Amino acid sequence: MFNKACGFPALAAPLIDLFGMNVGLKWASCIGTALFVYACFVFFRRFNARFGLDEADLPLELLVCCLNPLVAYQFWSAYPDSLFYAGLIFSLVLLDRLVMDRDRSDLRLALGYLAVFLVSLIVKPGALVFFPLHAVYLWWYRGEVAHAFAERPRRIVLLAATFALALAFVGLATIGWNPLVNLQGNEGQYDGVVAYMRSVKQVAVFLALSFGVLLFLAPLIRVHAGDALWFVLIVIYAHIFMVYPGAPYNARYYVAILPLATMYVVRAFRELSWAALRRTALAMFLATNAIAVLAFNERTAFRGLTAYLPPSWFEEFTYTDCLRMGAHLTMQASLAAVNEQVPPGAKLYYVSAYYYGSGGEGVYQDAGLLRGNLEIQYAKDTSAVKEGAGDFYVFFSPPAPPHPRPRFEELTPRLFRANPGLLPKRSRKISASEAADKAPGATMSQP
Structure with missing residues (x-):
């Protein structure tokens, strides 16, 4: 730990x-x-x-x-x-x-x-x-x-x-x-x-x-x-x-x-x-x-609750932050989008400034929530992303907001592709709800 x-x-x-x-x-x-x-x-x-x-x-x-x-x-x-x-x-x-x-x-x-x-x-x-x-x-x-x-x-x-x-x-x-x-x-x-x-x-x-x-x-x-x-x-x-x-x-x-x-x-x-x-x-x-x-503890009921109440009540770092079903579902959908959109063998920059530092590196891969055939490099911010390194993808892990550079093509709100003119077009963007439907059964928030 x-x-x-x-x-x-x-x-x-x-x-x-x-x-x-x-x-x-x-x-x-x-x-x-x-x-x-x-x-x-x-x-x-x-x-x-x-x-x-x-x-x-x-x-x-x-x-x-x-x-x-x-x-x-x-x-x-x-x-x-x-x-x-x-x-x-x-x-x-x-x-x-x-x-x-x-x-x-x-x-x-x-x-x-x-x-x-x-x-x-x-x-x-x-x-x-x-x-x-x-x-x-x-x-x-x-x-x-x-x-x-x-x-x-x-x-x-x-x-x-x-x-x-x-x-x-x-x-x-x-x-x-x-x-x-x-x-x-x-x-x-x-x-x-x-x-x-x-x-x-x-x-x-x-x-x-x-x-x-x-x-x-x-x-x-x-x-x-x-x-x-x-x-x-x-x-x-x-x-x-x-x-x-x-x-x-x-x-x-x-x-x-x-x-x-x-x-x-x-x-x-x-x-x-x-x-x-x-x-x-x-x-x-x-x-x-x-x-x-x-x-607050069952995903379908939580989605029903948040559909009728202001979303700001359930965001991270609010008064309900430690009831983390929303964070689990957000991360689950984000990881599902990575698995869906990033091709095998591609380089993926996983950007997270979370306070566990390097303690979270590899956790989602070990848990089977990220595909094992991705070349993942971890970074605290986009300054570590090397644009001269060829074609790659950048994933901004929740809860930090994404901060993409120019020439990043948005695939989902948290997943971007660099140098889009040099890469073949991938499948259409998928919504958060579609990504959640494709997600593995397990849920887990940011480590």
């Missing part, structure tokens, strides 16, 4: 050997998302009593938390994020058990907490957010920590030791002595001006995509003294990611706070006094969110 953490590739590697790059990565993200759903179940069982909820509320909580297009997309996204979310939720449960419980499972809990912490850091450097969140938890329950130290000092000593080991693990990475955590690949990501109000709007879109019609419960949501910590953690987590420049088009970053927010929403739902209103609200939520899941 180019310039990224190694945890997710380690999970995906055997699956890629079995199923190939495209399907193997999807299976890896499916496993991660299944772990996230299970982590939510464990989290609700642990903390429901503090919200006045019980075991009977678990099915509703899981539906409210996970029946939305963002969580559904994580199952096949080929992203590591859901593993990171699962790690955060499990770590909060283990931390609470270390502080609150008085059983004899000190060492087992401490080792489990440390393992979840370290694995999460290996999966995604964003797990650094664990440190401030867990520190706030410990400060909030400082009285319980002191009480636990008086009753079972070994447990608190083990907790302090695991926290220190996690800090040391990161410290070694900062000086280049820990190759398992790639902090260098994320340097400078908080530099520059932050469009904070765009991040605020992105959070609003995230809440709408997640809770849908249940947002009408907002006036009924109450934060009580016994559960205020979780609201504070939601605010801290959200703010840390909202000041990241990529936050305005990455709603998936906030999926980690869904289980925390869900308990407030479900408690407000239970406070509705009219049973008929509860049934109607639940039916509307199930229907609308199920439609949203289908619309």
